[in-house]
Amino acid sequence: MKYTLRQLEVFLAAAFHENLTRAAESLAMSQSAASSALRDLEGQFNIQLFDRVGKRLQLNELGKSIRPKAEALLEQARGLEAAMGGHREIGHLRVGATMSVGNYLAVGIMARYMLEQSGARVELEVANTSTIIRKLANFELDLGLIEGETRHPDLKMLHWRDDELVVFCAPDHELAGKPWLTDEDLLQAEWIVREQGSGTRQNFEWALHGLLPQLNIKLELQHTEAIKRAVEAGLGVGCLSAITLDDAFRRGSLVPLPVPHRDFQRGLYFVRHRNKFLSAGMQRWLELCQEEVQ
Known part of the structure; x- marks a missing residue:
């Protein structure tokens, strides 16, 4: 050789x-x-x-x-070395997660992973979908958990769980209490939404197709909590993942606004490079994620 x-x-x-x-x-x-x-x-x-x-x-x-062939070969060599040493080495794991997933789901999975695997270390990077995709394609991350979809030719997607976006406002907003919103209501509202490049923004635009050029986008913010605080302050109407809004709805600081004629359903996905060797650590992380759904 x-x-x-x-x-x-x-x-x-x-x-x-x-x-x-x-x-x-x-x-x-x-x-x-x-x-x-x-x-x-x-x-x-x-x-x-x-x-x-x-x-x-x-x-x-x-x-x-x-590059991808060399990455795969080295990953397999490390796996072989661990096997010959008589154990399956879990080791270091670099995970990227989009905002909603990273802040509300991935931290708990990371805690379980590290408690289960003595000495294991996880780097969790929380960013928008476009950033996670770029870093996976460049082998800077081992796995991604994303909200949006990608057609990047070097990446492989696997459905993880279902999710949905929810339109919401402050309890004293003029739209609060309406049984449902019409397209006219959506066009008259002032919107506070995620930035371009985020999976949430991608799904929001898909759901409101046909209305986008006329929507009144008042603010674009990078962080879920910032959007929730702005909506609570009465600055407008928001649209975020249901998993980010449960606590606020229970407290009554925010209220949902039904939009039954628009499709806000979406999926959350695992993503990895097609040539990335699936290590024992990556496999166990995926298993823990699936257990969260069951």
Whole structure:
């Protein structure tokens, strides 16, 4: 075999950091050793994997095509090493979750995972759908839990659970107490909604198709809690996932507004890179997520 796993580690670290010095530091290597490993890897096959732009290393087309195969191979090698050591290593896990899922569902799953697996460590990144998709495609995350859908060719989606969006307002709002809202009500309302790029915004726009150009979008906010506080203050009407509104509805600080003629149903999804090896840790995380639904 002409290459070593260490050479692949250097290649992947350089692809991630786009800088050889930072790649070496991440692998606890000297810069010269990392440079030599990458040079040997390219030299053995008479190829170039990066375009050098000053101190920046940018993957070329060949490097991009090899990267997912190298990622999968290293993941399998780590799994083999754990198996030969006589145990299944759960290890480190990098999970990305969209706002509603991350703040209301994923933290509890993370707590169960870490309590169950002694010494396990989880990095949970909460961001909007477009950010999670970008980081999964770039192998910066192992798994994603998202609200919106994606057609990214490198990613694989799996349905997790059903969800729905709910239109809501403050209890003293003029629309509160109506048995249902008409399209005219929706057009006259002032809306406080999630930003473009979020799964919630994507589903909101699908549900209100045909009305979008005429909707009065008063505020676009990145955080669910900020939207709830703004609506409680009487600034407008909101639309968020039902899982984020249960407590507010029980307290009476917010009230739901039925819109039966519009479809606010949606799904929540697992997402991972198609070439990402499904490690024992990833598998157990998925199992815990499924147990939450049952």
